[in-house]
Amino acid sequence: MRILLIEDDRKAARLLARAFEEEGFQVDVAHSAEEGDELAFVTGYDLIVLDWFLPGKDGLSVCRELRARGMQVPILMLTARDALADRVMGLDTGADDYLTKPFAFEELLARSRALLRRSELTRPAVLAVADLRLEPGSQRVTRGEQVLELTRKEYAILHILLRHAGALVSRARLAEQVWKDDLIAIDNLIDVHMGNLRRKVDPPGQPPLIQTVRGRGFRLAAPEGGDA
DSSP states (O other), X not given: OEEEEEOSOHHHXXXXXXXXXXXXXXXXXXXXXXXXXXXXXXXXXXXXXXESOOSSSOHHHHHHHHHHTTOOSOEEEXXXXXXXXXXXXXXXXXXXXXXXXXXXXXXXXXXXXXXXXXXXXXXXXXXXXXXXXXETTTTEEEXXXXXXXXXXXXXXXXXXXXXXXXXXXXXXXXXIIIISSOHHHHHHHHHHHHHHHHHHHSOTTSOOOEEEEXXXXXXXXXXTTSOO
């Protein structure tokens, strides 16, 4: 599971990131709203831990804008403000949970795991972009009326791309989640499997859905002017 931690206090961010990593999470840290906003939309995250008080644009504004742009990733808000009106404001803005400072890391960890479990349970039965559909239950994949026959690796890659549709999925993330291995060891394999997957998902005559972001990774998105 990958977490984006948006916290301007560098010491606190460093301690929290280390604690999450010791529990097996991968953590990216942003120290400003602008940096966090950019990371959220170029990398697929499973959870965002967001501090309310940030320099410039505050956490409430970040949360509001992420939701307005269609991002459904769970958001856990951290703040020293503990008044009922503040908690309500945070939740109404789009946060899924709210934790007041100071807090024990054990509680933050428990709340994070609960949000991740809830996210798994509420995930849609069908993942879709444009006319591409993947049914996780049956593992059936179609593009329009055509059923796509995918290998296990191709299916795993497509599943990740669809779960994070519209966001950049890095090569490192594919290496970790599909091959459970280091990127250096299987970089060429990623290219081979992505080429095979692209030929099946984006055949000639169909608007291409899989995009390559040179040097960074891949993105699956509806074509310009198309329906998501």
